[in-house]
Amino acid sequence: MSVKTPVVIRLCLLLMLLLPGVVNAQPSLRVGVLPSNYPFTFQEAVVWQGFEIDLIKAAGRVAGLEVELVPGQSGTLREMFERGELDTLAATAGMAPEQNATFTQPYIYSGPQIVVRRGDERIAGIDDLGGKVVALKQGTPLHQWLDGQSIEGGVEYISDEMGADELVAIGRADALVIDRVEAMRLIARKPLPLHLAGDLLFVEPRSLPFSRTPQGQALRIRVDDAITELKLDGTLGRMSQKWLGGDITRF
Template identity: 40%
Template sequence: MKKALALTAFALATSFGTAQADTLNVGMSGGYFPFTFVKLDVLQGFEVDFINAIAEETGDEVEFVTMSFSGLIGALEAGRIDTIANQITITPEREAKFAFSQPYVFDGAQVVVKKGNEETVKTVDDLSGKTVAVNLGSNFETLLKELPNAADIDIRTYESNIAQDTALGRVDAFVMDRVSSAQLIAESPLPLALAGKPFSQIRNALPFRNDADGLAKRDQINAAIATLKENGTLAEISQKWFGTDITVAE
């Protein structure tokens, strides 16, 4: 009898341990330096370090799933991934669909032009009559369409090469977050420059499906993010990739 009880207890302990260990499937593009990119066949960046730090707190395994940025939301809705770590901006439309974690990046939308053309775009009003590129599926297209002069802006959506086409004069400017724009300019040989100041605050967070499983994952991740903020790990990851702390609101 005692042996049977012991075996039952062992089985329960094993089952419990298995239930606690989970795999978090995280979608990202792998093409958005310095947040998520591939170098020497290694997926790396701020988002990669951030998710790995979360997994250390929760004890979960991480499976990174890379695909085009425009396909990430659909993959989350279909259940192929659990969340997206690709600088996903919180918007009212997305909040209506998904359960977001607490914000972990605070940034702003930035206009970038060919070097030498900085004076042509001092404010967003100067985008009137210009062609402006944005990444397909990003929130920057929505931000541009919400501007009072949106009808006068020729907005072009790109899967890639927005920086190259701006440098070559094929479009007048592109819009990205300020942090990534500054990093891109610093790392790239392309003649590009920031134009004006950021025109919208951006809060980035991890989206989850708004069901029981998604909410449970969101709550677990939120607790881990809180710990990473409190113990300074999140700030250290930010300093590593950006030389500043972009994880707190100014």
């Protein structure tokens, strides 16, 4: 027997011992998240919480993936995704450019929502804002979009230190326009006489991006199938109710 034979045998035995662990190891899902983005992704007592945290963990469990949460700021996380250092990004961490990614099905549908004083039935859509006073800070992207809609009668905009919600509640403004998630949370947490008026002004679906590489597409399919299962069994809707104040997982 040559001197090398015992070494080869030992290596083979070592591989046999290690192989079950390799075979059974779960593939990972590296997810970029913002560290302070309540109610989507945030830490409390060093524990990750929030709607997207619950979604990602549940999707990973259903898909058989080991989830690794990677905190950072939007710009840094997008760069990491484009370099292949992350598999996906929580949507609120910033969407990846479409030319570099494909996306799962949406898991929530949000967008600008009109909020009015409870009992005010004059406003049910964007055209009803004509001739009205809207509490909205000028110069913001939403103000620029709304101001470009050629609403008959025009819209008067005001902002004040007391906040847009209180301006509407006391009657100094007829309406405010904010993201639907924020609108639902506002109504749930503040004892103000406000309610949602009409449908979203436009829809902003939120999805998980994955790279266009074969590995990225394989992960996307697994996560997308998991999201479908979470929708069908009601888990996703319950998560939305818990964190966002209503079920906005379907459009």
